[in-house]
Ligand SMILES: *[C@@H]1O[C@H](CO)[C@@H](O)[C@H](O)[C@H]1NC(C)=O
Ligand SMILES: *[C@@H]1O[C@H](CO)[C@@H](O)[C@H](O)[C@H]1NC(C)=O
Ligand SMILES: *[C@@H]1O[C@H](CO)[C@@H](O)[C@H](O)[C@H]1NC(C)=O
Ligand SMILES: *[C@@H]1O[C@H](CO)[C@@H](O)[C@H](O)[C@H]1NC(C)=O
């Protein structure tokens with residue numbers, strides 16, 4: 001990443017805010033609208049400890065090819081749409097998908113490598129990953145299943161697809177037979193590739209198979225994983241989101257929960273146990289899911305990042321049909337089975353035992369369940385009240401500790417009498433000005449109804465799937481809205497920007513919080529990422545009253561505190577810079593985090609121009625002067 005100071009200089013922008021923090025110095029800026037803010041130390045409301053979290057669903061290759069560690073694409077030939085995608089032959093062989101040799105009940109085909117009679121060299125196949133395999137200086141784990149008579153060396157390599165450069169070269173000795181698939185697993189060190197155009201290769205001694213064939217299945221390649229988990233998350237992509245310190249994870253969707261048809265919905269019990277027993281599915285965002293990132297992996301992700309899981313359960317609505325009434329009852333029971341799998345005792349309950357067998361003895365912690373997804377849409381409205389009540393009753397009767405989230409907040413799609421203590425889920429994707437118009441959305445709501453803004457984000461387009469990147473003005477509009485959320489976080493319990501991340505070669509919806517591709521250092525946090533991080537990592541447990549010399553707009557603010565630590569958040573949604581004099585009695589030092597850049601600039605791959613700058617603030621005697629550039633977002637954290 002570039003130095004932010006250089007970036008601003010090269011853009012010809014002043015960086016005077018950096019020099020003026022902490023003392024009311026002179027400034028060349030036109031601050032005709034200086035604002036005074038006086039933070040009071042008493043009289044505030046409690047703020048939800050879970051306010052800032054994340055939403056994840058498999059889309060834009062966010063999971064397979066994304067945060068899930070496994071790097072090879074189409075590794076189990078799951079779904080119906082991929083064919084031979086990502087496979088290449090190495091040497092003079094014929095490769096094809098072989099339905100006559102399933103690896104397991106779930107992985108219903110394998111790759112046949114047919115070797116000609118005159119073969120003498122090492123031959124085999126390559127997998128090119130998700131438009132390339134990211135190859136770093138790191139230890140990789142790799143595994144595959146093999147069927148066919150072979151005894152000898154198998155060579156695994158990470159190779160530049162065009163350059164032919166070999167970054168990793170590893171031999172293992174195997175013995176496989178044609179009576180069954182045998183699993184092999186190994187690990188090896190790799191050197192770093194300068195680009196993303198790499199592939200994983202498996203070759204074997206062709207002379208030993210001349211005139212015959214071998215079959216391979218469920219090939220896997222993992223870089224180091226987050227917290228070193230088996231079948232874990234990609235360490236580099238997980239670390240980026242871990243830095244936000246999100247407080248909850250809503251999963252597995254989103255549309256991807258629902259299914260294009262009833263039968264292709266996300267099914268919890270096909271996402272557990274050994275990966276070779278997971279069939280995957282043709283999913284909602286136009287490509288198959290392997291479900292290697294399954295229910296237990298999601299729960300592990302939550303545990304490793306200290307997030308509260310918010311589990312979405314399928315509640316009868318798919319895009320190809322809706323079930324309700326009697327027909328829905330088996331699915332209600334299926335959800336109870338899922339909850340028993342997560343929460344049941346590992347010896348006395350059927351599904352709790354299954355969880356233990358799959359490697360997790362301790363029950364997971366689960367306190368939030370959402371019934372469905374966006375049931376006010378796509379034909380779900382009429383039946384949702386009844387469907388909601390069916391699920392609510394079953395879950396609440398068995399697990400009264402679980403807080404239920406309602407999938408929408410449209411009164412015409414909800415039961416006339418909602419149970420107490422449920423949370424209503426509101427989603428929106430809007431243009432920047434429209435988001436700012438919602439600043440006071442929660443100010444005058446009844447204080448006895450909790451809400452969650454389960455998905456939101458600025459989209460500067462009317463096109464359904466516009467492709468572009470977050471930009472400073474849009475991210476500032478999100479900050480304005482989040483200030484509104486935080487001011488109302490007595491009733492706004494949770495909020496999540498969405499979507500979370502995208503592989504930039506497979507975007508069907510943008511922007512996302514961060515993006516990446518196969519190249520080194522391709523991980524690109526958006527300007528919105530920095531807003532999320534600044535807000536989530538600087539939040540007090542109590543919202544404080546602030547007296548001000550002007551009303552809200554174009555400058556917006558909120559103050560919170562935990563014990564003697566105070567946080568003042570500011571967003572300048574306007575084209576004129578602002579001088580802001582903030583008083584926070586009893587404080588003297590801390591830091592100022594500042595995100596600022598030109599209105600329509602953002603971060604694009606390999607080009608991070610705008611990121612948070614942190615400055616120390618000291619000897620302030622409770623008074624701070626902050627210069628807010630147009631569209632800037634800032635957090636003052638002092639004690
Ligand atoms: C300062 O900005 C205000 C508002 O944009 C404008 O009316 C005023 O003329 C400016 N003053 C100077 C000295 O530039
Ligand atoms: C094997 O024979 C085929 C057909 O005659 C020929 O095209 C190919 O180059 C030969 N391969 C090797 C490794 O000799
Ligand atoms: C593989 O080896 C077994 C045991 O030696 C033998 O029975 C079988 O015919 C061999 N298969 C092929 C295709 O050569
Ligand atoms: C792997 O085995 C092949 C065949 O025996 C050999 O040519 C090659 O040098 C070996 N590679 C490594 C890295 O040991």
Ligand SMILES: *[C@@H]1O[C@H](CO)[C@@H](O)[C@H](O)[C@H]1NC(C)=O
Pocket residue numbers: 269270334
């Ligand atoms: C998953 O649960 C459904 C419904 O209870 C059941 O019909 C199906 O056989 C289960 N599948 C697996 C793989 O256990």
Ligand SMILES: *[C@@H]1O[C@H](CO)[C@@H](O)[C@H](O)[C@H]1NC(C)=O
Pocket residue numbers: 418420421446448449
């Ligand atoms: C909230 O309070 C209002 C006014 O007392 C009442 O009409 C409404 O039913 C309450 N809502 C909930 C969810 O308790």
Ligand SMILES: *[C@@H]1O[C@H](CO)[C@@H](O)[C@H](O)[C@H]1NC(C)=O
Pocket residue numbers: 460461468469471600
């Ligand atoms: C926002 O939308 C407008 C109108 O479509 C377009 O001209 C502009 O380039 C967009 N800006 C960004 C940052 O995407």
Ligand SMILES: *[C@@H]1O[C@H](CO)[C@@H](O)[C@H](O)[C@H]1NC(C)=O
Pocket residue numbers: 043044045443447487488490543544545546
């Ligand atoms: C606390 O909540 C009340 C009721 O909505 C509201 O009037 C007041 O402004 C809130 N106080 C703060 C500091 O946000």
